[in-house]
Amino acid sequence: MKAIFIVGPTATGKSHLALTLAKKFNGCIINCDSIQFYNKLKIGSAAPDQAEMNQVPHYLYSYVNPPQEMTAGQFLRDFHDLIENNKDLKSPLIIVGGTGFYVQALEKGMFNVPEINRELKIQIEAEIKEYGNEKAFKELIEFDPETKIHINDAYRIGRALEVKRAFNLKMSELKMQALLNEDTDNKFKLPFPFIKIGIDLDREILKQNIASRTKMMLKNGLIDEVKSLIDEGHADWAPLSSVGYFEVKEFLAGRIDKVDLEDQINLSTRQLTKKQRTWFKRDLEISWLKSNQTEILNFVEEFLQES
16 A cells, blocks of 8 residues: 655646546545535535546545534544455555645654543533533633633633533643654654655635635535535534634624625635645655656556555
């Protein structure tokens, strides 16, 4: 088994390249985008459509339902369960996404944070439902006065209380314990050879891609997608704070004018790509290839032929 990471900023064509490689080399595609894990987030996540998924096997897409929230630890458990137990996986694995932390977690592993007891989760959820956010937030703020969680964010308040009651840890302390550690010998390290291909575009071309993508998302029903989730009671669902979804939520709440919505999504997306570029450029093991298909295919073929 071998793996090929396709990484880089949003709107650079990573998914299209992943599909090309998977078809060319008879592989499969595994998602490593933090928003494309979620079910019901199709339009704003730019997830592959059904026609694309029918061409080659795709895994770890659209399988997390609201109000659940994906974490790096859960993603690693799901990924390793997939590669250990799915006998139909085809090599190479084409792992695609712009979420740098998840890519790094897959590559290097991370400390195994124990899962929280389901009964505790249900108990805290029931408490918040019965007494509202205020009581739960008061417990949280007394334990962690520096928390950055907002009093209206019921999901994150609940998650923080789960960590407090289960481990007697603040969220910041839990995250510190779970920091990636290159020297840690743990089962979550990627167990087979891999390469990392970075895709980037000239800034003006990327800006045009972002604008086209935003226009298409709005045309395809992004506003209705968000409104439907809010109507179902998921306004505070964490992925709805991601780029595109957050701006539509603000529009529906009357805090962004309709005439400004498209420009605001474009601006936020460009800011995101800048952060993504900065993250990935720190990784000197990424081979940055302009979207020259011949060059990329030759590079991948050489890797796959190595013993």
